[in-house]
Amino acid sequence: MFVNFDFDVIRRSLGYLFLDGMTFTLTLTALSALGGIVFGTLIALMRLSGFKLLGRIAGLYVDFMRSLPLVLVIFWFYFLVPYIGQWVTGASRPVNVGAFTSALVTFIMFEAAYFSEIMRAGIQSISKGQPAAANALGLTYAQTMRYVVLPQAFRNMLPVLLTQTIVLFQDTSLVYVLSMPDFLGAASKVAQRDGRLVEMYLFAAVVYFTISCAASFAVRRLQARISIVR
Amino acid sequence: MSYNWNWSIFFEPAPGGTGTYFDMLLRGLWLTIQTGVCAWIIALAFGSVIGVLRTLPSKTAYWIGFAYVEFFRNMPLLVQLFLWFFVLPELLPRSWGLWLKQIPDAPFYTAAIGIGLFMSARVAVQLAAGIASLPRGQKQAATALGLTTFQAYRYILLPIAFRIIMPPLTSEFLNTIKNTAVAITIGLIELTGQARSMQEFSFQVFEAFTAATVMYLLINIVVVVGMRFLERSLAIPGYITGK
Numbered sequence: 243m244f245v246n247f248d249f250d251v252i253r254r255s256l257g258y259l260f261l262d263g264m265t266f267t268l269t270l271t272a273l274s275a276l277g278g279i280v281f282g283t284l285i286a287l288m289r290l291s292g293f294k295l296l297g298r299i300a301g302l303y304v305d306f307m308r309s310l311p312l313v314l315v316i317f318w319f320y321f322l323v324p325y326i327g328q329w330v331t332g333a334s335r336p337v338n339v340g341a342f343t344s345a346l347v348t349f350i351m352f353e354a355a356y357f358s359e360i361m362r363a364g365i366q367s368i369s370k371g372q373p374a375a376a377n378a379l380g381l382t383y384a385q386t387m388r389y390v391v392l393p394q395a396f397r398n399m400l401p402v403l404l405t406q407t408i409v410l411f412q413d414t415s416l417v418y419v420l421s422m423p424d425f426l427g428a429a430s431k432v433a434q435r436d437g438r439l440v441e442m443y444l445f446a447a448v449v450y451f452t453i454s455c456a457a458s459f460a461v462r463r464l465q466a467r468i469s470i471v472r
Numbered sequence: 473m474s475y476n477w478n479w480s481i482f483f484e485p486a487p488g489g490t491g492t493y494f495d496m497l498l499r500g501l502w503l504t505i506q507t508g509v510c511a512w513i514i515a516l517a518f519g520s521v522i523g524v525l526r527t528l529p530s531k532t533a534y535w536i537g538f539a540y541v542e543f544f545r546n547m548p549l550l551v552q553l554f555l556w557f558f559v560l561p562e563l564l565p566r567s568w569g570l571w572l573k574q575i576p577d578a579p580f581y582t583a584a585i586g587i588g589l590f591m592s593a594r595v596a597v598q599l600a601a602g603i604a605s606l607p608r609g610q611k612q613a614a615t616a617l618g619l620t621t622f623q624a625y626r627y628i629l630l631p632i633a634f635r636i637i638m639p640p641l642t643s644e645f646l647n648t649i650k651n652t653a654v655a656i657t658i659g660l661i662e663l664t665g666q667a668r669s670m671q672e673f674s675f676q677v678f679e680a681f682t683a684a685t686v687m688y689l690l691i692n693i694v695v696v697v698g699m700r701f702l703e704r705s706l707a708i709p710g711y712i713t714g715k
Contacts, residue, residue, distance in 0.1 A: 309646070309692035311653035314664045314684060321677045325475065412548035418657060426551060439558045447551050454546035 248438060252445050255432045263428030264449075270342070270414050270424065274349035275407045281350060282357030287387065289358070290365055300358070307355035312416055319348040320420055341422045345414075353410055360402050364395035401465040408457050412450065425449070481676045482683065493670050493680075500666030501687050507583050507662060508649035514588025515648060519595025524625060526600040537596065544593035549586070549654050556586045557658045583655035591648045598640045602633035635706045642699040649691060663687055 252259075288300035307315070323344045327337030368391050376386040396403075415426040423431070426446055433442035482494040490496070526537035544552070557579070561569040575581065606629060614624035634641075653664040661669065667684035671677045 306689075309650075310685060310688050311650040311664060313653040313656060314667070314681065314688065317664070317668060317671075318681050318685075321671075321681070412546075415548040415550045416654065418550060426548070430554075440562045443551065443554045443559050447547050447555055450548055450551055451543075451546045455542065458546070 247441055249441055251432065251436050251438045251441055255428075255442075258432065259425065259428050262423055263425035266342070266423055266428075267411070267414050267425040270345060270349065270417070271407065271411045273346055274353055274414070275403075275410055277346070277350035278353035278357045278410070279361070279403060281354035282359075283361045283392065285354060285358035286361035286365060289362055304355045304358055307352055312352060312413055313419055315352050316345070316348050316416060316419060319351065320344050323347050341417075341420060345417050345420070345422060349410065349414065353406070356406055357403065360399050360406060361395060363402075364399035365391060367398055368394050397468070400468065401461050404461045404464070405458065408454055408461070411457070412454060415450070475678065477679070478676055479679060481674050481679055484674075486670070487673050493674065494683075496666050496670055497663065497680075497683050497687065500661060500663040500684075501691075503580075503660070504649065504652050504662040504664075505691070507580060507587070507652040507655065507660065508645075510584035511587040511591060511652065512645055512648045514585060515591035515595050515644070518589060518592035520599060520630075522592065522596035523599030523603065524630070526596065527603045528621070537600070541593045541596055544590055549590050549651055550657055552590055553582065553586045553655060553658050557582045579655060579658045579660040582658055583652060583660050587648060587651050587655065591644060591651070594644050594647070595641070598637050598644065599633060602637035603629055605636065606632060632708065635708050638699070638703045638706060642696065642703070645699070646692060646695055649695070650688070 285300045285304065288296045289304075291297060323339050324336035327333070327339050328335065331337060372390055372394070373386050376390040381389070414424055417424050418427050418430065421427060429442045429446040433439045482497075483492050485491070486493045486496045522537045522540050525533040526541070528534065547555075561572040563569075564572065572578070610628055610632070611624060614628045619627065652660070652662055655662060656665045656668070663684050667680045670680040674680070
């Protein structure tokens with residue numbers, strides 16, 4: 243059944259697939275995860291701050307983002323980011339920001355909603371005695387969070403944050419809808435150029451599968467190690 | 473902002489002669505709901521079988537369930553849809569492949585099956601966790617009463633497990649509906665797709681996407697309210713989710 247297949251097309255395009263495509267995918271994943279965790283932690287702090295209005299705004303943001311499909315959000319930001327750029331820089335016309343920046347802003351804003359739920363659970367898992375003790379020692383709110391609560395919350399939630407990052411890694415393939423050159427986009431470009439859809443899509447599937455499997459296996463190992471320490 | 477807002481665009485006739493832009497979006501909404509519900513039925517059916525397999529004492533059954541879940545969880549949904557849509561017809565015998573390619577509404581069936589199987593792995597994990605959370609005494613009492621394994625699952629374990637995992641199932645159902653938007657890549661013109669084509673025809677980007685956003689929010693609200701009602705009436709008294 244594989245007689246008519248030309249698996250050499252994969253070897254010929256390996257350089258483009260990995261040096262361009264996979265680099266794009268991994269850079270986007272890493273930067274989005276970083277930005278998403280930072281922004282998500284801020285949202286979680288807002289929700290737990292005790293200020294009703296601040297908490298309400300953060301809650302609305304999270305619910306809003308979580309009820310929209312990522313594809314729609316990608317389209318939204320693709321058209322919105324130039325206008326935001328214009329507003330921020332005070333330019334006279336919408337700013338041309340480029341595909342990568344637009345994708346990065348999208349994923350940071352979208353994933354922050356999911357990361358914030360994880361960080362919120364992490365912060366809530368810290369016993370009340372910790373901030374109380376920090377308070378008794380005279381630490382300010384910022385110091386309590388910076389030195390006492392967040393390091394522990396982050397550590398407890400590390401496996402979940404990493405699992406969400408694996409989901410994010412898979413989700414970055416959706417930039418395909420804007421014809422961006424991520425790994426899947428690169429594979430699909432070669433597939434269409436050479437008329438080799440079957441070979442390229444099977445190869446892309448195998449690569450995504452291998453990376454995700456290896457990553458989730460590593461996360462499971464990490465989880466086991468962390469839970470022994472505590 | 474240098475953008476020309478025009479909210480009356482929804483009442484202007486869309487190209488194609490099939491009503492206004494608003495009708496176009498409504499058709500997309502209807503297709504999103506249809507695809508989502510079909511995919512959810514498939515996800516529940518396959519997810520239940522695999523979820524049960526993962527909890528059986530048999531090693532083989534456990535490994536089948538494990539392999540199934542890992543297979544569907546470790547590939548992006550987009551790639552899975554491509555495999556079903558572009559790759560599967562080529563791998564089948566020629567005549568079958570031709571038949572598959574000629575089915576009208578192929579994107580719809582591909583999306584329903586592809587998203588259904590993708591979500592079934594998540595349903596399976598939830599159900600296996602739900603069954604594992606039941607006290608061991610339930611299974612033992614069923615065995616002591618002389619029920620076969622099938623009867624124990626059919627009459628004791630599954631009815632309780634499903635009622636316990638109602639809340640996570642609600643969010644998986646919402647995820648299923650949201651995931652139908654990915655099918656835009658294989659040519660399914662559902663809600664996001666219609667908003668996108670409205671934007672291409674009318675150049676009113678933000679009106680089109682705002683309308684689609686509002687519709688997705690409405691779907692969410694309806695599902696959440698409906699499921700909360702269902703959860704409350706199905707909750708088991710004395711359990712965490714019960715009263």
